[in-house]
Amino acid sequence: MKFVDEATIEVIAGKGGNGVASFRREKFIPMGGPDGGDGGRGGTVYAVADRNINTLIDYRYARVHRAQNGEQGSGSDRYGAGGSDITLRMPVGTMVYDADTGELLFDLAAHGQKVVLAAGGAGGLGNLHFKSSTNRAPRQFTHGRPGEHRRLRLELKVLADVGLLGMPNAGKSTLIRKLSNARPKVADYPFTTLHPNLGVVRTDSERSFVIADIPGLIEGAAEGAGLGHQFLRHLSRTRVLLHLVDVAPLDPSVDPIREARAIVEELRRYDPALYEKPRWLVLNKIDMVDDPQGLQEAFCLELGWTGPVFAISALAGQGTQELAWALQNWLDEQREAEHAFDEDARFAPPPQDAPAAGGEPAAPPARRPRRGARPSAAAEPPGPGDENAAD
Template sequence: MRELFLDRVKIYVKGGRGGNGAVAFLREKYRPKGGPAGGDGGKGGDVVLVATSSKHTLLDFKYKRHFKAENGEHGKGKNQKGKDGKDLVVYVPVGTVVRDDQTGELLCDLTQEGQRCVVARGGKGGRGNAQFATPTNQAPRHAEPGEEGEERWIVLELKLIADIGIVGLPNAGKSTLLSKLTKARPKIADYPFTTTKPNLGVMELDEERRLVLADIPGLIEDAHKGAGLGHEFLRHIERTRLLLHLIDVSDNRETDPLKAFELVNRELELYSPELAKKPQIVVASKIDALSDRSVLEKLKEAFEDRGYTFHAISSATSEGIEELKELLWSKYMEVEHAPAGKV
């Protein structure tokens, strides 16, 4: 199941080699001293990445990892320049970050449809002997070879572009909530790690108000060290503007709600301090399975004292869902027009 969503790959790219310049002389009946006429070689093609919304994973690169653009043609006689090599266009999902594998240098961040990035330039074509003619050397017998194209290994890393990221411990109810807020249909079951890949959904309040939500696999303690599944997908909420932090408050919960909140935030901080600074809304889930509703008032007070907005819902009965949609929209708009910080 997990291999169907590939979000990090390493590929080899190489620009085309430039064509060699030609060594040639005019041999025409009425021009016995026609002089040098070797044409230049054509430029090698570039390897170009282009962002497209028609792709949602890097799965295409699982089996094909070498990409080489076309070589330029060699120059010809009669001052004929060789054809330039064709660029090799490689389509990647919108949201792909490209880095040099050896240096870690950020080459480009493809966040918009149709955005292009040249990752390996083709080599220049060599000059033909016609370019070397001078008054003192009217018959040069040498030309330049074409240059090799750039080559490198690059890392493609997909970061989903969502407005709001849903985080929380495994089995907090993130996938179910996503299905309630949007038309997404993630895998849902009553056991941890149901979600083995990020899920996206679009929450539409009306024709003009819509937000993209991302459900990230549950975080567990030491996720920043690679434990569990969450660390593998945390990059997908780095672009979000607002986090919906879901905590289980049902009677059969395994972790105290405040402890669960602190655990997830600690893992966010250890993975990326910038990620931990994102504004959050705390949402208590599974209140239909909570026998003592006074717990909610205590939690509301505790979280509001810390500066967080608190809301309670039940995905099973839809209690609080419509209010949550409006809350998410209003808080998102606040974040859009205010410096980053707690909501």
């Protein structure tokens, strides 16, 4: 299936049905009074996030989505039927923009999330609502309101924990094939990856994360070279970026240091927020060099890199499991840190039977006696000067 991550659609909600002016006409009832019913409401256009869909291909060709109009009311106090709603299923991660103003309307970031794209119009009122003691034969009624009409731009940003970044043929697709069950195309020419690929990396029976592979960047992508910045948006939801560098290129004139700096510069020019994301350096094809440790130290020194660095061979699998475990541990720490405040016992509400500050259980509040009631002997023991006290 062709991968489509942008589409422009038009949604038109249903118009509400008109009310009706009608009067009851039956034999032997010459003055039956008004009995005009209301019009039905127009249908509404909804959108729901579905994790079983991973592309916007359906909305590239079906661009207009129209809900049903409400039916008109009729006599005998009969209301018109409401228009049928329609629900558009979209991939999780779809962002809905107003195509005319550019305003972000909705972000469908969770499976099953449902939003209203265009609300249906309300039905009109029949003359039944206008009767009164002074207006016994009203002929007024109202028309149904039109439904909302919008032009929307859909933009898909895939949901992943880890994003792969690098030049074409750096080994990104080979790495995702090695770590997960994803099977992107791998070949010995550049730009074999033409759309993002997602893979689930399972490090344990109950621990996993999602990794995303996007088409490679080249220097000058901001000016449209290669595939440009078309797919960089898919990295905006990731927690960490893996910058893959081919340290053993087939072309001897290619400088890996220069290519690594070019990728970082393109990232900065595209989005400063994406540039500030946590980034790990991954040196690929380390099995093709004589001194891997020395090359790693010299590479980091010349690049000025002080962050996490891993030396791997995506094809041979050397160092890939250590990289996967390090990513899993780092992601688990990030998730625990995000939920630490919510699970802090200091902010939990105290139980009802919590002990007092001195360690003794708190005494229940005393009940106030009813007005006019005499206090009981058990509640107020007699004093020594009470003449009714027991001997």
